[in-house]
Every structure is written in structure tokens, then in C-alpha cells.
Amino acid sequence: MAASAPAFPQGPVASRGGMTGRRRRNLIAGYAFLIPNLLGVLAFSLFPIATTIYLTFHEWNLSDTPVFNGLQNFVLMAGDSLFWKTLGNTFYYTFVAVPVAVFLAFWLALLLDRKMRGVLSFRVIYFLPHVTLTVAASIIWAWIFQAEFGLINWALSKINVDGPYWLTDSRWAMISIIIMSNWKGIGYAMLIFLAGLQGIPPELLDAATVDGANGWRKLRHVKVPLLTPTIFFILTTSFIGAFQAFDQFMIMTNGGPAFATTPLVLYIYRNGFAYFKMGYATSMAAILFLCILAITLFQWSVARRWVYGFDMDN
């Protein structure tokens, strides 16, 4: 092979020499551009992931040396009723808040997807809560839900309803937080739906009109099918987000009453930073990750049954 090289005419050899020079330059430049970023990702993403794996097999109170305890963390977890309770809370919150938000956001986007006066201001108004600090929004809503002086119970008293003690009643606390979270999050989903709706080629809708489709049928047979990829995107990202919700629980109820609104993330936080059970907390975080992963994978696996064009992409 090496011997055959000189047999080639000069041109290709010269250009090949040029190529290697260029390749080397590209290699150096490629990594030089990437290095700062790559180091950061290695240090602050991959290293913590490695630490997570290490800590799940150890017991550690942060000051002494970690003690290897095999799968003891997971055995403890299985018998920890609060772990199950808080995991259940996380599921309850996620599977109620997300579908409601997606449904409402979808209708909102349909209403906003028309040419009329004030439509732009509406978009901004519905989006404002999304850019507000969650902490500030939680504080405002904590007062709105306040049982004796809050706005909601005042409004209810106007129609002769005795409002509940929202945030301190274990039957209502989670619902209150879901209401607040959807108030805050709906604008984001709405905006993405709106972009999806406006991406539908007008010819398709015109064709449907010519075929005699009314508003409902256009929605059912043109808009919804074409928006399924958008719905899929919003569902997957919202589920991932909802599983990690923390701020509003911490501020509005601090997890109470009687753990009724303690999501798993808050329980992990307490175990880590109040009880200093670093190994145990990390193990629960690993379970949280597996839950998120399982739900995401499940959504991907059923996507081709209902998401338009899902097969074609892959």
C-alpha cells in the first residue's frame, strides 16, 4: 500500500497532502472551539451523574466517609411510607395538572388563532405568568387562596358558597397548587400550539372548506391530526417539567398539610439538606429519573399510533 502511493500522479498526492493539513486544522479547531464547553459538561453533568451512581450504593451523612451499603438505600425506600406517599403526590400532580393544562392551552390557541382586534395583547397577557418568578407567583397565590381574607373565598361568598381552607385542607391543597401551576404554565403551551396552528398550510383548510367541512370537522380531521406532533412535544416536555416541580410546593404549603402536597423532589430535598441522608436522597433521585425516563419512553413507544408523521421521521 505504501509502495503504491508514489505511483499516483502528482495531483492527487498533492491535494491529499492538502487534505491532511486541512483535516488536522479542523481537528484542532474543532476541539479548541469545543473544549470550554466540553469541560463544563463533563464537570457539571457527567461528573454528577457518576457521583449519583456512587452515592446510591452508599450511606453518607456528608461529614464522615461514605459507607458502602449495597442496595440498602432501595430496601429502605421500599419500606418508607413517606417515599411512596410523596411519589404518589408527584404522580397525582403530574397526571392531573398536565392534561388539564394541555387541554386548556389547546382551546386557548384555537381561540387566539384568528384575525381580530386585540389578539396580540391577549397573547401577551396569557403569557405573562410564564415569565413571572415562580416564587413571586406562589406568594401571590398563597394570599389569593388564603381562607379568611383571600380573593377566591370572597368571590365564593358572593354566591353564598362557604369556601374551603384551600391550602391548609388536605383535600384541597393539591388542587390549589394545580390551579396556580396551570395559571402559570398555560401560556407556554398555548404559544407552541399557536405556532403549530399557524404552520398548517392554508390550502389544506381551504380544501376542507371546499369539500364542505364545517368548523368542527376541520378541527377534528385537519387541525388536530396535523397538530399531533405539537401535542406530543408539549406532553413529553410538560411531564418532565411537572415531575420536577418544586418552588410552588415549597412556598405555598411547604409540603403540608400532613405531607399532602410534598412531591418527591421536596422529599429528596429534605432528606438531603435537612436530614443529611445524602445516599438515601440520591437513591430517590435516581428513582425519580427512572420514572421520568419510563414515562418518556412509554410516550415515544405509543407515539406512532397517534402522532402524525412519527414513523416517517425515524
Place this chain on the structure above:
Amino acid sequence: MNTISTEAVQGRPAAGLGAGTSPMGTERSRLLGNLGSWGLLSLGGIIMLVPFLWMVLMSFKSLDEVYTFPPQILPNQFLFSNYAEVWDQVPVARFFSNSATVAISATLGVLLTSSLGGYSFARIDYPGRNTIFLLYLSTMMIPFAVIMIPLFVQMRMLGWINSLYALIVPGLFSAWGTFLMRQFMMGIPKELEEAAEIDGCGHFRIYSTIIMPLCKPVLATLAIFTFMGFWNDFLWPLIVISSRDLKTLPLGLAGFQQKVALNTPWHLVMALAVVSVLPILLIFIIGQKYYVRGIVTSGLKGAA
């Protein structure tokens, strides 16, 4: 009644026969539809705005006016002094400057590292690139809540607990930002830089004089997203910051509300809330276009 029936009758045949008869009916039903949605949207819009309004009004009330039932909508007198009082009770200026320091430095860092990394992924061809890119994509899937404890341990090893470094340094790198920059840079025609290459420009020249100027819109999007993310962040500062003078606004606000659990001065809490929300709302309203575009592209990228 009338309109609905004309619409139903006209809808089908008219559409097929031509535009002659239909515009009247469809126009009228369109207007009615607009009116209906306008009503619904206004109702929803009020629900969206009332909490903000209530926050602002409460921030001007006296504590007695806060604790009244039925609630008093307007304060008897707008007490601007509430804001001065908050300033006396908590170091608002410190919170503010901490938040600004963290958000601005992290944003600048992300813009730099993400654009460099994005350039490398999008416009330089070298062995190992695609593997590393996949690695980036996979780190994007790790939720923060999952690595917060190891990250805390790491900050502790570095001696950064209770220091703004813990808030800034891990934030200087963003897999998502790199991804966003890469996607945008992939769309820039190759010919643009080939001409520059013939002129003997190296990659850094091409990056700084050709590609970056073209990336202004996506840089603006990334900047707004990053800034807002850091400005609003609560959980991570809560974990690594404890001394009062290092708190960011969300942390200071939460601490102010919880510290005085029994007799919370709600009027003052709301004043601090207004102070913390106002800048971010202003930035959003100014940078709306880029923010919305960022959401839309990230949404459609995932969807398409």
C-alpha cells in the same frame, strides 16, 4: 338562531357553487365567532391579570387593609412608603445585585461557550464530533432535580458553598444552548465561509466575522432564555446559598415571607414581589419577539 340556520344551509352548497352567496353568511358567523372568542378570552385574561393587579394593590396597602374581610380593593391611600420599609428590613439592593450578577455573567458565559460549541458541531468536520454531540444530547435529558445532590457535593469540594461561584460557574455551560446554536448555524450556507477560507481566514476569523453577526437573532433568544432562567431560579440558590447578603431575589423573597411566619407583613412581601417581578416583565416585553421565537423554534424542532 337565524344566523346559525343560514350558516348551516349555506355552508355546503355555497362553498361548491362559488363565492357569490357565501361571504355574507360566513362573514357574519365569523364575526359572531370572533365576538364569542373575544368574550371567552377576556374572561380568561382577567383571571390571568387579577393576581398581578392584586399584588400591586396589596403592595400599597397598610397591614390593616390587607387583613380585612370583605377585601378592600383599593387602598385608602397609596403607601409608597411600603417600598422604603422593605428596603429597611431586607437588603433589597444586595438581592438585586446578586441576581443581576449571576444572571448577567451566566448569560454572557452561555453565549460564548454555546456559540463556540455550536460552531464546532455545525461547521467543522472532525473525527469524534458526532459521538460527542450524542453525549450532549443525552445530558440534556438528565433533569436537574436528579443531579442536585451530587452537584451540591461537588460545590462543597470546590469550597463554593455560600458563594456566588456556585450559582455562576455550573451555569456557564448549556447543552441546550449549544444545541440551539448548532441548529441555527447548520442553516447558514456553506459558500459564505468558503470564500473566506480561500482568502486564508482561519476558523476563528470565520466564526467571529461571518457566522456570529448572522447569529444575532438566535443569540438574542438564547440570551433572554438564559437570563430569565437564572433570574427566576430558586431551588439551586436555596441549596447552595445561606447567608443573607448572598441571596438572590427569589431566595430573599421566599426568606422574607417565611421568616416571619406568624405575623407576615403581607403588604411588604408583595412590595418585594413587585420589585422582583418588574424587571423580568420589562425584559420580556422588550425582548418579546426573540423570546417567542425561541419558544416556537424549540417547540417546532421537537415536533417536526
